[in-house]
Amino acid sequence: DRFTCSIRAGNVAFCWGNNFLGQLGDSTSGNNRTNPVAVKGGQTFTAISSGVVHTCGLTAGGLVYCWGDNSAGGLGQDPTLVTGTTGPILVPGVNSVTQIAVGDAHSCALTSGNQIYCWGLNQNGQLGDGTGGSAGDRRHTPGLVSMPGGLTVTSIASGEEQTCAVTSTNAAYCWGKGDSGQLGDGNGTDSALPVLVANP
Numbered sequence: 001d002r003f004t005c006s007i008r009a010g011n012v013a014f015c016w017g018n019n020f021l022g023q024l025g026d027s028t029s030g031n032n033r034t035n036p037v038a039v040k041g042g043q044t045f046t047a048i049s050s051g052v053v054h055t056c057g058l059t060a061g062g063l064v065y066c067w068g069d070n071s072a073g074g075l076g077q078d079p080t081l082v083t084g085t086t087g088p089i090l091v092p093g094v095n096s097v098t099q100i101a102v103g104d105a106h107s108c109a110l111t112s113g114n115q116i117y118c119w120g121l122n123q124n125g126q127l128g129d130g131t132g133g134s135a136g137d138r139r140h141t142p143g144l145v146s147m148p149g150g151l152t153v154t155s156i157a158s159g160e161e162q163t164c165a166v167t168s169t170n171a172a173y174c175w176g177k178g179d180s181g182q183l184g185d186g187n188g189t190d191s192a193l194p195v196l197v198a199n200p
Contacts, residue, residue, distance in 0.1 A: 125192025
């Protein structure tokens, strides 16, 4: 939302635009950047994903670091202890990550063990573990998404309040907010568990 991040040669992350809550990761907040600024902290990243007010980066070693707003736990930290950070902070409890996807106030990670973990805001079931669905629901520790058994996930992507996964058979599953039909299952309702996207 009004800011952009990218990775340049050497795996250094840069961000620019709105920095109201430190989502650019340059150790400052409140000052917009009209030119790219380097993300501080010394980490290098192979992938980066941004939401509305926070960003996460993936290291070559399969670790996830996030920065920006943490009011809903999207940084993987207890919001009562860490309200936010202007630089990368390690998300504990998840490793061997191969892909990351950040939504509005939730974050997800796909691991080399074919598991998806999500954390942060869960008021629409966007953490995919069968919980949530009430205003204010959130979880700051990564939790396992309840994907149907026997599936191999090849990629993940998050929207504002929903996440989708593609499998090795080219099937797509989505979970979270569905009031505008964004889950693609024909129901137009939220789902706290992954649902199969209808085959057109």
